[in-house]
Amino acid sequence: xxxxxxxxxxxxxxxxxxxxxxxxxxxxxxxxxxxxxxxxxxxxxxxxxxxxxxxxxxxxxxxxxxxxxxxxxxxxxxxxxxxxxxxxxxxxxxxxxxxxxxxxxxxxxxxxxxxxxxxxxx
Amino acid sequence: xxxxxxxxxxxxxxxxxxxxxxxxxxxxxxxxxxxxxxxxxxxxxxxxxxxxxxxxxxxxxxxxxxxxxxxxxxxxxxxxxxxxxxxxxxxxxxxxxxxxxxxxxxxxxxxx
Numbered sequence: 001x002x003x004x005x006x007x008x009x010x011x012x013x014x015x016x017x018x019x020x021x022x023x024x025x026x027x028x029x030x031x032x033x034x035x036x037x038x039x040x041x042x043x044x045x046x047x048x049x050x051x052x053x054x055x056x057x058x059x060x061x062x063x064x065x066x067x068x069x070x071x072x073x074x075x076x077x078x079x080x081x082x083x084x085x086x087x088x089x090x091x092x093x094x095x096x097x098x099x100x101x102x103x104x105x106x107x108x109x110x111x112x113x114x115x116x117x118x119x120x121x122x
Numbered sequence: 123x124x125x126x127x128x129x130x131x132x133x134x135x136x137x138x139x140x141x142x143x144x145x146x147x148x149x150x151x152x153x154x155x156x157x158x159x160x161x162x163x164x165x166x167x168x169x170x171x172x173x174x175x176x177x178x179x180x181x182x183x184x185x186x187x188x189x190x191x192x193x194x195x196x197x198x199x200x201x202x203x204x205x206x207x208x209x210x211x212x213x214x215x216x217x218x219x220x221x222x223x224x225x226x227x228x229x230x231x232x233x234x
Contacts, residue, residue, distance in 0.1 A: 035223070037223075044212075044214065044225060044226075044227055044228045045163075045165075045171065045214055045216075045225040045228075046225070047221075047222050047223035047224065047225070050221070050223070059221050059222075061222050062222075095170050095171070104221065105159075105218055105219065105220055105221055105223075106153055106157070106159040106218050106219050106220070107159070107176075107218055108159070108161035108173055108176035108177070108182075108216065108218050109171075109173070109216075109218070109223075110173050110176070110182065111173075112170040112171055112172070113170060114169075114170055115170055
């Protein structure tokens, strides 16, 4: 059974940093791209970033480019989202999601974690 | 970026009756491999999105057959043949043809 578990969320001041972790289980992690999607309180879904299965390719939404960094450690079946220069509008639940192929597109995200809440506030 | 537009944004359905949601994309979602990369999710209250339909009309593992998807190019529809109480939540369409991945605004389904 596929299982994704996010951790590392919390309250951070504007301008601060936070690193989210997504631990994966139940599939061959190194064979699949992984993604982060966020949802601001009461709002819809917003794609944030994706990393290829090898980790060699990464892509970001314009809203986070230059501030967020996605990475993965296939030895630990883990994907990370390093977030810097956080702003109030980064407040959201951050979901990690599995991409059903090695490359970043095309393909529906088939499994999602429960999410980690990040609150940016002073 | 591909813009995804859902209608309606809210829907009130009677148990046992059908319901449908429309999703339109600003560009064709047809890939050179012949597949169309449009999928549907249901997000139940307090839960992450769950995949219902991928590549327009394929039900994901474990999804009841009362859910069906149709469409082509830029116009797509999710249909629920007989709504049940457990179907409440917000439905999203998503295009995964190209980056950035984009979602529709969501359609909130409530039960009468």
